[in-house]
Amino acid sequence: MVRLDQGGSFQRGLSVLVAVAEAGEARAEEIVRDTELPLSTVYRYLRTLRTMEFVEERDGSYVPGWRLLELSGQQLTRTRLVELGHSFLRELSESTGETAVLTVRVGTQAMCLRQVESRHPIRMAFKIGQLLPLYAGAGQRMLLAHAPETVVERILDHPLRHFTTATMDREHILHDLQQIRRSGFLVSHGELSEGAVAVAAPVFADGEIACSITVAGPKDRCSRSWVKHARGTLLMSCQQLAEVFEQHPSGQS
Structure with a gap:
C-alpha cells in the first residue's frame, strides 16, 4: 500500500510526471517552478521516468514518452489520424492542386504527421515527422490557437525567431489567436517560407x-480565388474527418 503523504516519494514523482504531461514540453527549471521541488530531486525523478519511458528528453527539454501517450490515448489518436487522414489529404490536394498537410501539436512545437504533395514540380512540402514552430505558419498557429494557455505563455515568453520578414511578433500573434478562434480558419502569407500561401482549419x-x-x-x-476555393473545400473536409474520427475512434468499422 502506497501512502500519499505530502512529502511522499510517490507523490513527488507523480508531480513531476504531471508537470511534463500538462506542459507538453518543459525544461527541468520549469518543472522546479511548477512543483516547488529541488532541482536535484526533479532530475532524479526524470531519470526514473525516462528509464520507464514515461518521458523523453529532447534538446534539454522533457516531453511525454510513448508510454504516457499510450495511456492518455494520444498515440492511438495519432495512429487513427494517419489511417483516416490520408484519403482526405489526397482529395484536398487533387481539388486545390497544392500540397495538403496534417499537423499535430507535440509540446511547444508542431509536427508534420502526414502529407500529400502537389504534383507540380515547384511545390511546398515538409518532411514526415518534421518539427515546426507553433507560432509561424497557418497549420501551426491554428494548433497554437487551441493549445492550453500554459503552452501559449511558454512560447511567447521566449524570443521568437523571425524566419521571414512576414513572421509575426508577439503582439500580432496574440491578437491573431483570438481572430483564429472566432473565424475557424487561417490564411498565412510567407511566414515560414518565402513566397508561400497557406490555408488551415482545425x-x-x-x-x-x-x-x-x-x-x-x-x-x-495561389490567388485570392484559389484561397476562397481552398478555404471552402478545407472546412468541409475537416468537418467530415472529424465526424469519421468520432464515429470510429478506435479503428472499429
Missing part, C-alpha cells in the same frame, strides 16, 4: 483539437 474530436489540416502552395499559383 479538426476537433471530443471538444478538443486533434490536428490541423493545411493546403499550401507558391503565391504565383
Whole structure:
C-alpha cells in the first residue's frame, strides 16, 4: 500500500510526471517552478521516468514518452489520424492542386504527421515527422490557437525567431489567436517560407483539437480565388474527418 503523504516519494514523482504531461514540453527549471521541488530531486525523478519511458528528453527539454501517450490515448489518436487522414489529404490536394498537410501539436512545437504533395514540380512540402514552430505558419498557429494557455505563455515568453520578414511578433500573434478562434480558419502569407500561401482549419474530436489540416502552395499559383476555393473545400473536409474520427475512434468499422 502506497501512502500519499505530502512529502511522499510517490507523490513527488507523480508531480513531476504531471508537470511534463500538462506542459507538453518543459525544461527541468520549469518543472522546479511548477512543483516547488529541488532541482536535484526533479532530475532524479526524470531519470526514473525516462528509464520507464514515461518521458523523453529532447534538446534539454522533457516531453511525454510513448508510454504516457499510450495511456492518455494520444498515440492511438495519432495512429487513427494517419489511417483516416490520408484519403482526405489526397482529395484536398487533387481539388486545390497544392500540397495538403496534417499537423499535430507535440509540446511547444508542431509536427508534420502526414502529407500529400502537389504534383507540380515547384511545390511546398515538409518532411514526415518534421518539427515546426507553433507560432509561424497557418497549420501551426491554428494548433497554437487551441493549445492550453500554459503552452501559449511558454512560447511567447521566449524570443521568437523571425524566419521571414512576414513572421509575426508577439503582439500580432496574440491578437491573431483570438481572430483564429472566432473565424475557424487561417490564411498565412510567407511566414515560414518565402513566397508561400497557406490555408488551415482545425479538426476537433471530443471538444478538443486533434490536428490541423493545411493546403499550401507558391503565391504565383495561389490567388485570392484559389484561397476562397481552398478555404471552402478545407472546412468541409475537416468537418467530415472529424465526424469519421468520432464515429470510429478506435479503428472499429
